[in-house]
Amino acid sequence: MKIGILGASTMGRGLIQHCANCGFDIIYRARSQKSVDSAYQYVSDQYDFMISHGWLAEEKKAENLARIKGTTDIKDLADVDYVIEAAAENMETKKELFKELDSICRPDVILATNTSSLSITEIASVTNRHDKVVGMHFFNPAPVMKLVEIIPGYNTSDATLETAKSVSEKLLKTPIVVKEAPGFVVNRMLVPMINECVAVLAEGIASASDIDKAMQLGANHPMGPLALADLVGLDICLAIMETLHSELGEDKYRPHPLLRKMVRAGKLGQKTGEGFYTY
Numbered sequence: 001m002k003i004g005i006l007g008a009s010t011m012g013r014g015l016i017q018h019c020a021n022c023g024f025d026i027i028y029r030a031r032s033q034k035s036v037d038s039a040y041q042y043v044s045d046q047y048d049f050m051i052s053h054g055w056l057a058e059e060k061k062a063e064n065l066a067r068i069k070g071t072t073d074i075k076d077l078a079d080v081d082y083v084i085e086a087a088a089e090n091m092e093t094k095k096e097l098f099k100e101l102d103s104i105c106r107p108d109v110i111l112a113t114n115t116s117s118l119s120i121t122e123i124a125s126v127t128n129r130h131d132k133v134v135g136m137h138f139f140n141p142a143p144v145m146k147l148v149e150i151i152p153g154y155n156t157s158d159a160t161l162e163t164a165k166s167v168s169e170k171l172l173k174t175p176i177v178v179k180e181a182p183g184f185v186v187n188r189m190l191v192p193m194i195n196e197c198v199a200v201l202a203e204g205i206a207s208a209s210d211i212d213k214a215m216q217l218g219a220n221h222p223m224g225p226l227a228l229a230d231l232v233g234l235d236i237c238l239a240i241m242e243t244l245h246s247e248l249g250e251d252k253y254r255p256h257p258l259l260r261k262m263v264r265a266g267k268l269g270q271k272t273g274e275g276f277y278t279y
């Protein structure tokens, strides 16, 4: 099966790495040649990292890389069998992409979106295949995290859901089917908690590293929520809070002003070299 992946940023490149490692042929599309090249280099470096830890056999690296092709032209996705979109978390961007994909891909091809909080029904509305659009929400780091939230839109067919579940399983993930709702399950709970940690930090109750230590040692989290926010991207956390706030309308989902200020300052976390920590 050949999978088309849209976007080569944090989630896109993790998916390229993982899908190729699970035996799928991959064509990924980024907007600039620079992003295409940097994603390829990232994936190659990740395979080296995995080899050095004994997680990947040395000969698998060349095999995996031979299955991966990058492009800047979305029309190169014309012959894919399945699409996973992992572009910017913005409704207008996703609608533009889905409209184009709908005109390029075979009519039987399922178009999955890795959105972390947006409406699948609204994304599907710009296509002529409402039954074949589905949410497939992976978690960061994509090669490691075991869960995939599968989200049907209003018109998504049962056959599409079954295929999305089966693709998840071939990617060695555990799928759960979640009704369309802002933030689905994980982000509805996780991101407000991160937002609350930002409030605790802003109120001077504890330092960033002590807040993280508290949740690691006091609640057994594998990494602290502020370090996790840096991993996920503060822009993504803000976008999710904004969706929760505008869709659910409750004050408890109001993004903390410090989160907003940091995003405005370009302190997005690991990807910009600075967030709650410096990288």
Ligand code: CAA
Residues within 6 Å of the ligand: 046, 049, 050, 055, 115, 116, 138, 139, 140, 141, 143, 144, 145, 187, 190, 222, 223, 228, 232, 236
């Ligand atoms: N590529 C492939 N596999 C990797 C890898 C990589 N870069 N890094 C680690 N792994 C695999 C290893 O093979 C290892 O597997 P085995 O146990 O089978 O050997 C496993 O991952 C664990 O590796 P480590 O022991 O090195 O990792 P760790 O124990 O330090 O854990 C972590 C690292 C998994 C990131 C852990 O800190 C963690 O779980 N953090 C929380 C992550 C999280 O909550 N993510 C969700 C964010 S929310 C989101 O993504 C949704 C959204 O929409 C915003």
